[in-house]
Amino acid sequence: MPAPIRLRELIRTIRTARTQAEEREMIQKECAAIRSSFREEDNTYRCRNVAKLLYMHMLGYPAHFGQLECLKLIASQKFTDKRIGYLGAMLLLDERQDVHLLMTNCIKNDLNHSTQYVQGLALCTLGCMGSSEMCRDLAGEVEKLLKTSNSYLRKKAALCAVHVIRKVPELMEMFLPATKNLLSEKNHGVLHTSVVLLTEMCERSPDMLLHFRKVWLLVPQLVRILKNLIMSGYSPEHDVSGISDPFLQVRILRLLRILGRSDDDSSEAMNDILAQVATNTETSKNVGNAILYETVLTIMDIKSESGLRVLAINILGRFLLNNDKNIRYVALTSLLKTVQTDHNAVQRHRSTIVDCLKDLDVSIKRRAMELSFALVNGNNIRGMMKELLYFLDSCDPEFKADCASGVFLAAEKYAPSKRWHIDTIMRVLTTAGSYVRDDSVPNLIQLITNSVEMHAYTVQRLYKALLDDISQQPLVQVSSWCIGEYGDLLVSGQCEEEEPIQVTEDEVLDVLEGLLVSNLSTPVTRGYSLTAIMKLSTRFSSVNRIKKVVSIYGSSIDVELQQRAVEYNALFKKYDHMRPALLERMPIMEKTASNGPTEIMQTNGETEPSVPDTKHLPLVTQPANQANDLLDLLGGNDVMPVIQTTLPTKPASAGGELLDLLGDLSLSGGLAPAPSVPVSQPPFLLDGLSSQPLFNDTSAAIPPMTAYSKNGLKIEFTFERANPNPNIAVITIHATNTTEADMTEFVFQAAVPKTFQLQLLSPSSNIVPALNQGSVTQVIRVLNPQKQQLRMRVKLTYTHKGSPVQDLAEVNNFPPQSWQ
Amino acid sequence: MQFMLLFSRQGKLRLQKWYVPLSDKERKKISRDLVQTILARKPKMCSFLEWRDLKIVYKRYASLYFCCAVEDQDNELITLEIIHRYVELLDKYFGSVCELDIIFNFEKAYFILDEFLLGGEAQETSKKNVLKAIEQADLLQEVCGLCPR
Numbered sequence: 001m002p003a004p005i006r007l008r009e010l011i012r013t014i015r016t017a018r019t020q021a022e023e024r025e026m027i028q029k030e031c032a033a034i035r036s037s038f039r040e041e042d043n044t045y046r047c048r049n050v051a052k053l054l055y056m057h058m059l060g061y062p063a064h065f066g067q068l069e070c071l072k073l074i075a076s077q078k079f080t081d082k083r084i085g086y087l088g089a090m091l092l093l094d095e096r097q098d099v100h101l102l103m104t105n106c107i108k109n110d111l112n113h114s115t116q117y118v119q120g121l122a123l124c125t126l127g128c129m130g131s132s133e134m135c136r137d138l139a140g141e142v143e144k145l146l147k148t149s150n151s152y153l154r155k156k157a158a159l160c161a162v163h164v165i166r167k168v169p170e171l172m173e174m175f176l177p178a179t180k181n182l183l184s185e186k187n188h189g190v191l192h193t194s195v196v197l198l199t200e201m202c203e204r205s206p207d208m209l210l211h212f213r214k215v216w217l218l219v220p221q222l223v224r225i226l227k228n229l230i231m232s233g234y235s236p237e238h239d240v241s242g243i244s245d246p247f248l249q250v251r252i253l254r255l256l257r258i259l260g261r262s263d264d265d266s267s268e269a270m271n272d273i274l275a276q277v278a279t280n281t282e283t284s285k286n287v288g289n290a291i292l293y294e295t296v297l298t299i300m301d302i303k304s305e306s307g308l309r310v311l312a313i314n315i316l317g318r319f320l321l322n323n324d325k326n327i328r329y330v331a332l333t334s335l336l337k338t339v340q341t342d343h344n345a346v347q348r349h350r351s352t353i354v355d356c357l358k359d360l361d362v363s364i365k366r367r368a369m370e371l372s373f374a375l376v377n378g379n380n381i382r383g384m385m386k387e388l389l390y391f392l393d394s395c396d397p398e399f400k401a402d403c404a405s406g407v408f409l410a411a412e413k414y415a416p417s418k419r420w421h422i423d424t425i426m427r428v429l430t431t432a433g434s435y436v437r438d439d440s441v442p443n444l445i446q447l448i449t450n451s452v453e454m455h456a457y458t459v460q461r462l463y464k465a466l467l468d469d470i471s472q473q474p475l476v477q478v479s480s481w482c483i484g485e486y487g488d489l490l491v492s493g494q495c496e497e498e499e500p501i502q503v504t505e506d507e508v509l510d511v512l513e514g515l516l517v518s519n520l521s522t523p524v525t526r527g528y529s530l531t532a533i534m535k536l537s538t539r540f541s542s543v544n545r546i547k548k549v550v551s552i553y554g555s556s557i558d559v560e561l562q563q564r565a566v567e568y569n570a571l572f573k574k575y576d577h578m579r580p581a582l583l584e585r586m587p588i589m590e591k592t593a594s595n596g597p598t599e600i601m602q603t604n605g606e607t608e609p610s611v612p613d614t615k616h617l618p619l620v621t622q623p624a625n626q627a628n629d630l631l632d633l634l635g636g637n638d639v640m641p642v643i644q645t646t647l648p649t650k651p652a653s654a655g656g657e658l659l660d661l662l663g664d665l666s667l668s669g670g671l672a673p674a675p676s677v678p679v680s681q682p683p684f685l686l687d688g689l690s691s692q693p694l695f696n697d698t699s700a701a702i703p704p705m706t707a708y709s710k711n712g713l714k715i716e717f718t719f720e721r722a723n724p725n726p727n728i729a730v731i732t733i734h735a736t737n738t739t740e741a742d743m744t745e746f747v748f749q750a751a752v753p754k755t756f757q758l759q760l761l762s763p764s765s766n767i768v769p770a771l772n773q774g775s776v777t778q779v780i781r782v783l784n785p786q787k788q789q790l791r792m793r794v795k796l797t798y799t800h801k802g803s804p805v806q807d808l809a810e811v812n813n814f815p816p817q818s819w820q
Numbered sequence: 821m822q823f824m825l826l827f828s829r830q831g832k833l834r835l836q837k838w839y840v841p842l843s844d845k846e847r848k849k850i851s852r853d854l855v856q857t858i859l860a861r862k863p864k865m866c867s868f869l870e871w872r873d874l875k876i877v878y879k880r881y882a883s884l885y886f887c888c889a890v891e892d893q894d895n896e897l898i899t900l901e902i903i904h905r906y907v908e909l910l911d912k913y914f915g916s917v918c919e920l921d922i923i924f925n926f927e928k929a930y931f932i933l934d935e936f937l938l939g940g941e942a943q944e945t946s947k948k949n950v951l952k953a954i955e956q957a958d959l960l961q962e963v964c965g966l967c968p969r
Contacts (some may be wrong), residue, residue: 008924051927058926062849080961085932086886095841119959120935127939128839152953159938189944196941237946238899247945249900290897299897325866330896361865417853 004037005030006049014059019609024302027061038069046073047084047143054088065098067092072200074106082110082118086125095131104134111141116152119145135164140172146178151187158193160181161198169204176201176208183221188238188245191225195251203257219259219266226252230277240284253277253294260302267303274299278311289319289327293334300338313338320352325361332356332367337385339374340739350375352383357391362398369399373406381414385424386782393431400435403430408440418451421495422458430465433472441474445481446589457497459486464501466511471520477528480515483508490537492550505540509533513549523558530561538583545553547572580810700819707811708794712739713768715748715794717811719818727785729818735768735776743768748797753791757783768798790819821899821940822874822889823850824851826922831855831881834922835929845867868896876918879903883919906936909950933956 005013010030016025022571034049050069050753057063066354069090073085093100103125110122125144126138136409142164145157165172175197182194198218202209212218213495227243229252231232238245258275261269277295282288291317300314316338319331332771339346355376356368369391385407392403407428425444428436462479470476483490487508493500515529530553550572551564571579702719709715716734735741746766752758763778784790792811797804826835833851835898842850842967858878869876871889877899878887880890886903890896907917909932922929935957937943944950 007927027857035962055926058836060833060843079957082928082933083957083961087927087934091836094843098841115960117953117960120953120957124934128934129841131841155943156938159941162941163939188946189949192945192961219904237948240905245945246901247898247942250895251823254893254895287901288896290895290901293897294895326897326900329866329868360862363866363869531911769877782861 004033004045004049004052005053007048010052010102011055014055023059027059028259029062031056035065035391038065038183043076046076047078047081050088050770051084054091057091060456067097071099071102071106074103074110074340078120080122086121090129093129095129095134100129100131100284101133104137107134108138108141111138111145112209116150119153120156121677123156123160127163129158130160130163130167132167135167139164139168139174143174143178146175147184151190153186154182154185155187155189155193158190162193162197165200165204166384167251172201172205172208172257180216180370182224183218185492188248192245192248192251195255196246199251199258203595209258212264212267221254222259223270226273226277228257230280239526241287242282243287243291246287246291249277249291250294253291253298255296256792257301260304262303264303265433270298270302271304271308272448274304275308275311278315280309283318286324286326289322289324293319293330296334298344300334305478309342309388310345313342314733317349317352320356325359325364328356328359329361329367331362332364332371336367336371336374339371343375346371347375347377348382350380357387362396365395367442369395369403369406372409376414378414380418381410381416385410389424389427389431392428397435400432401437404436404440405431408436408443410445418454419457421447422451422454426461426465426539429472429475430469433475436474439475444474444478447486448478448482449586451589454497455482455486456489456495456500458482459490460495460498460501463490463503463508463511464801466515470515470518473522473525476515476521478513480512480528480532482524483512483526484535487532487536491540494602504509504662505536506541509536509540509542509545509549509659512536516549516553523560526558526561527564530564534571535583538573558782577596588614684703693812703815705813706815707733707792708807708809710807710809711800713743713796713798715796717814721817727783727787731780731782731786731818733778733780735778736739736774737768737770738772740770741796741801742770743800743805746776747796749795749797750780751793751795752782753782753788755786755788756790758792766798777820790814821894821902821937822891824889824937824941825851825854825885825887826849826853826929827885827887828919829859831859834884834919835926835933837930837933837937853883854872854887854889854919858885860966867900877903881907884922902937905942906933908947909936912947912951 014023014026017026018301018540022138030052031439034053037045037049046069046811047382050066053063053066053069059065066088070085070088074089076082076085081811086593089100089103089571093103107126108121111126113119114123115560126134126142130138142157144379145153148157161175165175179194179201182190182197185191185194198212202212226249227248234242238248240246243249253274256270260270264675274295277380278299281295283292296312296315299308304312308689313335316331316335317325318333321475322328322331331352334347335349350372353368353371359365359373364535367383372384372388376388388403388407388410392400392407395403407424411421411424414426425447443679449457450456459482462475462482465475466479466483487505489495489501489507491505493502495501512529516526516533521529530550533546533549537543538544547569550568553561554569556562558563562626569583704716704718709714714736716736718732718734720730720732733748735746735748744767746768748760748763748765750760752759759781761781763776763777765776767776768776782790782792791814794809794811795806796809797806800807822838822840824835824837825833827833833855836847838847838850854871854876857869858921860877867877867879869878874889875894875896876887876889876891877896879900880886886907888899889901889905902903910917910922910929913928913932914925915953932950932954935944935953
């Protein structure tokens, strides 16, 4: 059997292949040769063959049949074999296959080898690809080597320990004693790897961290080492562009960061050295900037004093001006992290950040954009928005969606005026219209609706935009909606903000119909435009044209469109009397929770009156009087008594509670013990009482209503007009109880706004029987001279299954006929 | 560091060092996709990018791209220095290193890397010491067929 060809020979041969097929052929041939050589258990050339296999593996060809051979090489005595064997193991073996466990014993032996380079190979392999099982088995060996005086091995053992801890965190403790003395080494390799090991331990175990901080006093130690590095003279061995061992400096700074985080004392102890590094590090080369970068990260993360923080931000600011784009990149990344906590300091660099929007690099642009949005506030909104909109115009498509969203959010939070807000949104829709998120259409519609004074301006601008371009769907949808709503303003040329355009109804309908037929319109857009056309039927005079359009689409293939058209058709035919009401102007919409506070949200001018108002006629509760008393009182008596309800329980305080319930009252105690309370009211009672029985039947004209229904108690109101005085509504309450237990001591109390007057007659009883077996009725008379909308607040108290129940409710659903 | 890849301008892999456990198939996929992404970048772009929730640091030296995937907390700028240090080591060892050296002596490139980094972290910050160790190991390889036990 001829000797297998040498590695270099093979590489040369394979590289001469001109096609992929040729290469594959060569590889297959060689693999076959290698396979037979492996079968023959040839020790001499195994190393060479595996090396060739590794080369072919790198080209992408399968090499799994070499795995066992690697293990054999590792077990060999020859250093050459071991070198290739371990390399092969790291490349071909993978901890998910059990095969790798066969290595464990070899590695164990090699860890104890007399030659440090063999030990080194074993440590390296274990630290690179050791599985958890292997780590568990060999942790002891690693720990032993951590204590050796041989720095070559010690540094490797430290990193191997890091890997072991990552794989088997529970083993961390066993390395603790050996780690203690690592920092007293002079050897930089050992120092560096020790710092890495300590960092790993701190990150994994808060207890360790505390231990290092308090017991080992790690911070002063590290500060000292760092100081020596900086202060010591030129050391050729570790020098990089004039800086002594930057790798070690960076790792120490990182460990300091972890130790100083949320600990005042540690942070103070490292304050000086951080300031020193920050000011004295040479910044002309990447190496110096790498150290500064790490320093800044540390300063921002620990509890540093404000002077130091400002220093850090300024360093970042200088980074932003650096020619090196890598430096600009890290600066923007760091600023993004700190913008929340040190907002003002970052603001100072705003113009530089905005300039970065024009950078050529995609990552820098993205960061600059994110940072710019974070820096927008009420003061700089106009300027910033100009830049951001310009960016939106020219940026890559991948940014447009995020940028558009950002613009909307910022505009919502800080818009200086309504007009500016609408203009900004229009600008976004026209430049990046196809990239805006779906919810921006309804949000914008809401905004437009609520900016009442801008309606004419808005619809005009949107109309003009439609004339230019109908391809951007969100814009088209919003425009259609607006034209549908405010088309009347459009044709009447009412715009104040800018020169009103002259447009006829037909022109507007042309545009909307154009949307319906255009290929560019999506089904959703078509829906918008059809509805808009329909709405114009109450705003425009060319109703016939609209009717025609709507009827055409009654047979549209698009089901949604067809349904709309058919319904609108029906609206024209059978329900024409409802059409105006249905197609009325939209009211102000309630803003649901959005991402930011909306300061520009306005109501339509009037504030909702609070219900009910403070002063009103309370119901004063008193011990019972029978209906008979009424007749007595009626005898020509001017003074109007207030008829009381029966109240089995505490009288006065109950009334007081009612007073509380209804807000502050200027009525004094007001609970006269006598049944007839002299109140200076117009004698409406006389009017009312003369005609109506207490228990009345409902008038057909006014439908009854359920005023309250809760916990099994239902109270229905039935109405009748008191004939002599149409301003008086007579309401009878019917209280029923669906629960299994009676509601006893039932008391119904009511209060009305101050423009009304109320009288409550005595109830039929104060027990609401269970399971609807009966009801309690009571008459309320309400005088409503101003014919205002009737509102009432009721208080219910009763005892149910032994426990007292109390409830308050507002009754607002009175039918219009009861008070009109 | 999670992994380091060296590849040519044509996308051919010259060295791949993995510090995280992944199957051969996964490694192939990652290499292929990442190489494509980096080759597509223009020269003016910066050396850092975010790729599939990894931080990538890369730099081109002549015809070879050196590309590392680092952890979130790792300092990108110092990673550039690590890459540079490795190139310097190769340069010192091979004497004005070029891509061909790495192609024909790929196993040596690995050995040098394994003296500089271990488990993804730098084990030796002195150039001199790394080169000394390699030299000694090479000597051992040459001199002794058998290692004393």
